[in-house]
Each structure stands twice: as C-alpha cells, then as structure tokens.
C-alpha cells in the first residue's frame with residue numbers, strides 16, 4: 001500500500017470467509033487473550049442497529065484495519081463509543097487508523113451523538129497519539145471493570 005490514496009473505509013454489511021479471515025488476523029494484534037470472532041459473532045455485530053463494523057481496505061481490496069462503532073440512546077442522550085481499533089502491522093503509520101477514526105466520527109455525528117468516547121491503555125503509544133491528534137481530549141473519570149467470577 002503506497003500512501004492512503006487507494007484506501008477505502010466501508011461499513012461491513014455482510015459476513016463472508018474473507019471478513020472472518022481478516023478479523024482472525026487483526027484481533028490477535030489487538031488482544032492476546034480475546035479469541036477472534038467467528039462468522040456468527042461478526043454477523044451479530046453487522047446485524048445490530050447499535051454497532052457498525054468499519055473495515056479499511058487497500059487498493060487491492062485487502063483488509064488492512066478495522067474499528068467498531070457503538071451508538072446507543074440513554075436517558076441523557078445518544079452515546080457513541082469507538083472500540084477495537086486495529087491496523088495490520090504491515091500497514092501502520094500510513095493513516096489507516098486516522099481514516100477509520102474519521103469515518104467513525106462522521107457516522108457518530110450523523111447518528112446524533114454529540115460526543116464520542118473511547119479508552120486506550122497508556123502503553124498503547126501510537127493509539128494515544130492518534131486519538132489526541134484527531135481531537136480527542138483525555139477526561140478525568142474513574143474507569144471501572146467488573147470481571148465475572150464465572
């Protein structure tokens with residue numbers, strides 16, 4: 001991939017073997033513990049009105065990155081979260097991550113979300129730089145997680 005001129009970002013609207021294989025290659029680059037989603041799990045993301053699976057492809061149609069946008073209404077308004085941003089190691093540093101985030105922000109705004117949230121561990125240096133460069137500001141809040149004992 002030479003630059004980002006031949007890059008496209010689209011919403012996945014159907015699940016096929018190529019998409020399953022692409023996520024099987026990307027998810028381990030995001031999480032060492034999470035199993036890659038199968039066709040049924042990807043179909044659940046694609047079919048849900050609350051989630052959008054954005055897929056970046058290079059000029060040859062190869063998937064080089066992915067992001068999932070979640071948009072939902074709660075009593076205080078429409079909320080949007082960006083999750084699971086990942087770009088293939090061989091395609092990093094060429095703006096694929098920025099293109100995915102830009103596409104997500106456009107969709108979130110179109111859906112009525114006035115703010116878009118995400119979290120990123122401090123040791124994810126490239127990711128944190130990317131988000132700040134794209135206009136995200138760190139906010140002071142405590143992030144909690146309950147892990148099921150089961």
Ligand SMILES: CC(C)(COP(=O)(O)OP(=O)(O)OC[C@H]1O[C@@H](n2cnc3c(N)ncnc32)[C@H](O)[C@@H]1OP(=O)(O)O)[C@@H](O)C(=O)NCCC(=O)NCCS
Nearest residue numbers: 085086087092093094095096097098120124126127129130
């Ligand atoms: C974070 C991530 C999605 C960024 O994707 P990307 O397509 O490389 O993003 P961009 O090209 O828009 O920007 C990446 C930054 O790394 C720099 N960079 C340059 N060459 C690079 C390379 N070979 N590898 C990684 N980063 C590189 C870019 O210049 C840019 O730096 P800047 O923000 O200081 O300008 C990607 O690094 C990734 O998938 N990381 C592993 C998973 C992860 O941490 N996901 C985020 C979860 S919150």
